[in-house]
Amino acid sequence: xxxxxxxxxxxxxxxxxxxxxxxxxxxxxxxxxxxxxxxxxxxxxxxxxxxxxxxxxxxxxxxxxxxxxxxxxxxxxxxxxxxxxxxxxxxxxxxxxxxxxxxxxxxxxx
Amino acid sequence: xxxxxxxxxxxxxxxxxxxxxxxxxxxxxxxxxxxxxxxxxxxxxxxxxxxxxxxxxxxxxxxxxxxxxxxxxxxxxxxxxxxxxxxxxxxxxxxxxxxxxxxxxxxxxx
Numbered sequence: 001x002x003x004x005x006x007x008x009x010x011x012x013x014x015x016x017x018x019x020x021x022x023x024x025x026x027x028x029x030x031x032x033x034x035x036x037x038x039x040x041x042x043x044x045x046x047x048x049x050x051x052x053x054x055x056x057x058x059x060x061x062x063x064x065x066x067x068x069x070x071x072x073x074x075x076x077x078x079x080x081x082x083x084x085x086x087x088x089x090x091x092x093x094x095x096x097x098x099x100x101x102x103x104x105x106x107x108x109x110x
Numbered sequence: 111x112x113x114x115x116x117x118x119x120x121x122x123x124x125x126x127x128x129x130x131x132x133x134x135x136x137x138x139x140x141x142x143x144x145x146x147x148x149x150x151x152x153x154x155x156x157x158x159x160x161x162x163x164x165x166x167x168x169x170x171x172x173x174x175x176x177x178x179x180x181x182x183x184x185x186x187x188x189x190x191x192x193x194x195x196x197x198x199x200x201x202x203x204x205x206x207x208x209x210x211x212x213x214x215x216x217x218x219x220x
Contacts, residue, residue, distance in 0.1 A: 033208055
């Protein structure tokens, strides 16, 4: 199956800083999603982005499918951005069956 | 709008006892439904998925089973829990694009 590698595994920021999270995947995908898991465990879908670039407020994401990576940008970080960020992918006939990376734990200090 | 309900939120069960976790989706029809488990650590592992009533696919051989008795209801079960079944169980649904996750059940087997 597809392998998903996220980096960095941990990230500590001061409020107001910018950051870039990376997701590498081992095969072509037709489904790529970014999620944020808050400290209570709730997973929120941030982007559905198998290719191209999207923006939502302070967050944006870019997927370069031909080079098998995706980037999640967080600008002007806030303490509420803390949590775990997951990249998840699927390819071929496994369209809906996502394989998750191990996540990036983000801690934003005031 | 679509909503997903998952209960209970937390559960402590003795080894050897049965398990039933329920997930229901509102505001959509014929969703794809998924059960994931998040063990200690960070990654999510797909356990079961369903594309229709009575249609269940298992991704990982284990002590658990799933059923879909109605279009928008997905149930995760076990006849006899093992210590290794402890974890955070998440139900999710999608139709075309992004996933929506339930709030999860934290299961501790003692």
